[in-house]
Amino acid sequence: MAAKGVARTRGTIHDFPDFDANKDAETLHKAMKGFGTDEDIILDLLTQRSNAQRQQIIIGYKTVVGKDLIDDLKSEISGTFESLIVALLYPPARYDAKELYDAVKGAGTSEDVLAEILASRSNAQIHQIVEAYKEEFDSNLEDDLTSDTSGYFERVLVSLVQGNRDQTDADPDLAVEDAKALYEAGENAWGTDEEKFISILCSRSVPHLLAVFDEYQKINEIDLEDSISGECSGSLQCAMLAIVKCVKNKPAYFAEKLYNAMKGAGTDDHTLIRIMVSRSEVDLVEIKAFYKAKYDETLHSSIVGDTGGDYKDALVKICAGDD
Structure with missing residues (x-):
């Protein structure tokens, strides 16, 4: 029970109570048949079911309607709203x-x-x-x-x-060695030893890397993120920073990505959809908290101000509240 409780505090979408896959399938079919489509029913229903439940609805739709749910949705809706709704129907x-x-x-x-x-x-x-x-x-x-x-x-x-990152706890002595190795490979070297950065950042465990980052700052008085920004560029810098930021604080990393997707001229809808969908049952509650703390506005208000129509309404439902 405790594990379920923890999960509920981190995601914004959970299992819908009194779930009936065939009934939901019939409701979706009715929303799409005849003249016009009831987008509100589609977005209300699919944003309030967990991904596991949506997979059952897909099977239920074929059972009671004899057609493919995703194909029917694609024929009835379009644009970013279609992209978001279809994304919700994929297993993670x-x-x-x-x-x-x-x-x-x-x-x-x-x-x-x-x-x-x-x-x-x-x-x-x-x-x-x-x-x-x-x-x-x-x-x-x-x-x-x-x-x-x-x-x-x-x-x-x-x-x-490879999905082979070490899973052990931090080794304090090795953390000091790794921090020194990173310093010697970057800030204290003529040029950068990229292989050393890759070796440590891609293989060590998360608890160990957190210890390495602490030791690195003690040696260098500079955060490793700043060192990477100065030592690397382009796609390599992007990958290295993603690793370091995810190790430090994954929800904060995704909050930053969401903010960047919506700030400035135009919206990066692809990134917005991908993160909102993929984190909705994982840690979107925490992402919202870091978003508000860092940018002094809620994720909900940013979405409302930056999107529109059924697409906005569906994102707002996934966001689950202006808090």
Whole structure:
């Protein structure tokens, strides 16, 4: 029971009580048949069911309607609203796999997406993503990454996609050694020893890396993030910073990404949808808290001010409150 209680405080979407997959399937079908589509019913229902329940609704829809729910939704809705609703219907590992596939197979490579997903997922999640990628696209994720990226950025991704990060507690003596090694590889070197950064940041456990970061600041009086920003550039910097930020505070990392997706001219809807959907049952409550603390406005108010229509209404439902 305790574990369930903890989960409820971290995500904004939970299992819907008195759930009936076939009844929900019939409700969605009625919302789409006839003249016009009732978007409010679609967004209300699907944003208030957990992902596991949505998978049952997909099966229920085929059972009671004899058609594919996602195909029917795509024929009835469009634009960013369609993208968001369809994203909600993917199982988490398949959704991550799809985002990675789009990042390497689309026009150009979305290095930021590759870094975000691979730096923020656990070993077990990465193994599930690799399996889902193979199943969905009949392709090997590591092979696709290596064919589409290069240099030290490619090596970071290859390391992360192994899903083999150490899981042990911090080793205080080794933390001092690692901090010194990072200092000697960067701030105290002529040029940067990228291999040393990759070796430590991609393989050590999260508790150990937190200890390394503390020791690094003692040696150098500079935060490792600042050192990486000065020592690396481009896609390698993006990946290294994603790792460090996720180790330090994953909800704060995603809060920053959401803020950047909505600030300035235009909205990065792709990033907004991906993070809101993928974190909705994980830690969106914490992301909201860090967002408000850092940017002095709520995530809810940013969404309302930056989006519109059914798309906005669905995002607001996922956000679950202006707090």
